Amino acid sequence: MLTQQEMEARVVRYGELIPCRTAFIDAHTPGSNQKENFTIIGGGVSESADQHVHITETPGFNIGAAGQPPKCRNSLHSHRTAEVFFVLKGRWRFFWGRWGTAGEVVLEEGDIINIPTGIFRGFENIGTDYGMIMAILGGDDAGGGVIWAPQVIEDARDHGLVLGENGKLYDTKNGDALPEGVKPMPLLTDEELKAFPETPVTDVVRDYVARYWDLMALAGKAPAKVIGENALLTDKPGFEVDFLTRGSIPETRYENPNHEVLMVMRGHWTLEWEGGKTVLAPGDTAAVPPALSHSLTPSMSGEASLYRVTTTDDPAGPTWRS
Structure with a gap:
């Protein structure tokens, strides 16, 4: 905990x-x-x-x-x-x-x-x-x-x-x-x-x-895959990037086996885990450790969005495709 x-x-x-x-x-x-x-x-x-x-x-x-x-x-x-x-x-x-x-x-x-x-x-x-x-x-x-x-x-x-x-x-x-x-x-x-x-x-x-309002539309019901395998920007740079909105957050707590970093774009988000909770505002960055059961909830009405970055086993190197 x-x-x-x-x-x-x-x-x-x-x-x-x-x-x-x-x-x-x-x-x-x-x-x-x-x-x-x-x-x-x-x-x-x-x-x-x-x-x-x-x-x-x-x-x-x-x-x-x-x-x-x-x-x-x-x-x-x-x-x-x-x-x-x-x-x-x-x-x-x-x-x-x-x-x-x-x-x-x-x-x-x-x-x-x-x-x-x-x-x-x-x-x-x-x-x-x-x-x-x-x-x-x-x-x-x-x-x-x-x-x-x-x-x-x-x-x-x-x-x-x-x-x-x-x-x-x-x-x-x-x-x-x-x-x-x-x-x-x-x-x-x-x-x-x-x-x-x-x-x-x-x-x-x-x-x-990738454009913000396109991602808002894509993330209407599930997180939009922005960078990674089978993502909008197909790449394997050693991490994956997802885009979450009010309508695409997981309904229950979830555990990520890898490191996860949350970077808030719009709105205020409540990050809750067994042991406490905290509110993330635009521009805040949170490093969630592997295997921590946690949940995300927009804490205010209105526009809410964030980028979620997750470690992968892919090499961190070249992303240029000639």
């Missing part, structure tokens, strides 16, 4: 998220220097020792978030494992390619994108207010870090930040220097860059994007 205190330690409240403003190499680069990064479950891919980690135990994947004011963007980078985002607040443009010009898609609140591995991608808040996107990264170590487009590393160096080959950031404006024996992160060569495709926009939107 899990006590109330033990479960509360597994819940990260939106209002208690602790940001890091120096998480990545573009933290000083104009246009990207107002980003806030949040590491909710697992260490994520932050390059800064200042990054606060809310829950260190990883369930086979990492959960994070990015908060940005209008017109702030995240620079072009790639990952070796899955990177999934859903828009919690605002309106966001996701773009990709060597120079960010191969394609783009605009996501509204609740929309979800499973960005293919092996392509450079970035994102920008194009709304009028502070925006927030929630992230799921494949693997316990999230693929070992970020692969930056060469121009990002060069731009960062011009503004005082140097990334070491050890994956750590050094701020020359603060008097930091690379430790003895540590070299700067090398730029990708022209030959290495050939492995990063200029993916057509139709391929990404068709295979990797």
Whole structure:
């Protein structure tokens, strides 16, 4: 049995998220220097020792978030494992390619994108207010870090930040220097860059994007399978994603043999188990341990939705289908 205190330690409240403003190499680069990064479950891919980690135990994947004011963007980078985002607040443009010009898609609140591995991608808040996107990264170590487009590393160096080959950031404006024996992160060569495709926009939107109101319709009587085998976005990135609404919640308590993470999109949800109950609000994240019998109930009238992420035995690696 899990006590109330033990479960509360597994819940990260939106209002208690602790940001890091120096998480990545573009933290000083104009246009990207107002980003806030949040590491909710697992260490994520932050390059800064200042990054606060809310829950260190990883369930086979990492959960994070990015908060940005209008017109702030995240620079072009790639990952070796899955990177999934859903828009919690605002309106966001996701773009990709060597120079960010191969394609783009605009996501509204609740929309979800499973960005293919092996392509450079970035994102920008194009709304009028502070925006927030929630992230799921494949693997316990999230693929070992970020692969930056060469121009990002060069731009960062011009503004005082140097990334070491050890994956750590050094701020020359603060008097930091690379430790003895540590070299700067090398730029990708022209030959290495050939492995990063200029993916057509139709391929990404068709295979990797799901719209919130489509999911609301699909989840009318049962949870909508969003990412996973036989899901709307067919993929095996080491986890599955379901979408639940008021009409699709299990009628009784259920046990999941695997780790389960609940990420609330809309409404307030009561999570109940033998030992206690707690209410989850939009932006809250709850890590439910395996084999815990629990139930979910919308605790207020009106719109209610959440994403449920479950560990699978599939490898955390490549999601790109050429």
